[in-house]
Amino acid sequence: MQDNSNIKILITGGAGFIGSNLCDYFLTQGYAVVCLDNFATGFRKNITPFLENPRFELIEGDIRDKATCERAVQGVTYVLHQAALGSVPRSIQDPVTSNEVNVSGFLNMLVASRDAGVKRFVYAASSSTYGDSEALPKVEEVIGKPLSPYAITKYVNELYAGIFSTTYGMETIGLRYFNVFGRRQDPAGAYAAVIPKFVMQFMNHESPVINGDGQFSRDFTYIDNVVQMNALALQTTRPEAVNTVYNTAYGDRTTLQDMVYLLRTYLAEYDPVIAQIPVVYGPPRAGDIPHSLASIEKAQRLLGYQPQFSFAQGLKEAVAWYWNHLPQLKK
Template sequence: MDIKNLSLNPNYNILVTGGAGFIGSNLCEAILKNGNSVRCLDNYATGKPENIAPLLENPSFEFIEGDIRNAEDCLKACKGMDYVLHQAALGSVPRSINDPFTSNEVNVSGFLNMLIAARDAGVKRFVYAASSSTYGDSKNMPKVEDIIGKPLSPYAITKYVNELYADVFAKTYGMETIGLRYFNVFGRKQDPNGAYAAVIPKFVMHLMKHESPTINGDGSFSRDFTYIDNVIEMNVRSITGKNPDAVNTVYNVAYGERTSLNELVELLKEYLGEYDSKISNVEIVYGPERKGDVPHSLASIDKAKSLLGYSPSYDIKRGLKQAVDWYWKNLQ
């Protein structure tokens, strides 16, 4: 994504935690292209060396292999940085249900380590990945930032605790923080493998192999699927936003439309079918609903538009076309 028109000063030193992951590596790449210096902190728990391999030759890119659960690694990473884009976390609702302890250690204790390190390093602004899971059992549609329900998973609890900590650090230590509640992000570099792979790359891989993807439930559950370039835009706008009302708060990061899983898989079959006509005839299998799943998710993006000038360019169809093209070229 070209972020030059978003007025990001090319002279900033920016730390991206979890920078070898799906979202983090895309952020590193976009920010480097803008002429900034980028430091990446990752322990490769879910990130991949190949995601940042092309960046290692850039003299403005620095990689630190470290763990946010280690306070010293966090302090080392934050030293000399102007901004922090904190993406490091253990995602996945099912993973948190299977292992709540590790999710809490990374997402809560690790987050607190990063907040303290950023405070002590004098970082100008701490932007962090929050989550739409924070809305929990709230029935409100669309989801508006100041109306949430009770969390439905250990993962959701950890991400809500992040917001509480950020708010307290802003009030207590005068830090500038911005939380970005991501809604089902997808796009290039998203890992299709593993037990906790996201639905879009997992479905793509099955379809490319002419295997039937399994939909949890009857396929009526819907999500506000959000292409990676929209996420990059919001992270950059969170750095560049000058409005004092725009900081020390949280934003939905989404497109503002919802797509059912049945609709999603039909779009994937259509777009992949342009490369391989046999994919259009692959059957879909339906399985039991997953524990902790929210039936429907749709974001209001009015706050981000109003306070940060957010203007997402990629709806589900345009984003899926880009993602399918990337997967076809890179995962054959």
């Protein structure tokens, strides 16, 4: 394996779901990794396995604090910026905090990275940027109007990154994540993502509630595909591949109803009772887009992206992980 020990990567939000998986991967590849997290939505348990690794450093701090950002980027070659307040409902409930973290915090990290001479700034963008655009599949150059405060913040990130590329010569790459799921995604809390939330409910012998009639569809993307995209974005040497944004997805869509039925089937392999649990349908959720499907052609062409996990393969992996890591929920 190539010696990467002299390359330091800062992963903001590194104790979160996606961030901790990135920490794990880049440590196994021999890089030095700095994790910056304020543990607002991340968990110490996600990074506990790394704390004894001499190539891992934890900085507990908030991206809203400029001095913290400046400290975190010292000696860093690459930034993988994952820190954000996710969730459309959370942003509708509290748009001010979402903006402070996702816009002001993002700008702090850009400025700190620019001033420290960071080689490349790769950041978590969002499929929510497509807003009310009904075109399918989603292609990077065609977006609509945002449908939530969260979507606005993630679009503003792209605008700022573009300005820093053209004005200051920084290399930036945005990854528009599509419904990422997998190991370490939190199943609890008011803003839990749909898959881990439903896993916990099924394991607890409770009926999950689908918002709407179940025919809304999503390009559910397994975490290992997302890790691959971050690695490709960090490592590419093609000039035409930087200073742009990429869909980060599998490139297929699944209805919420089909997702729930498949999830129930996989969980029932561990607990047959789950096969009999009924699914409940509720009202649609404010700010939700009906359908989401990514074109991954641009990432395939410019980055060489080849997703390794289909939705079904990823869901099976995720279910196995949850079953082994949520024993307290087993009946």
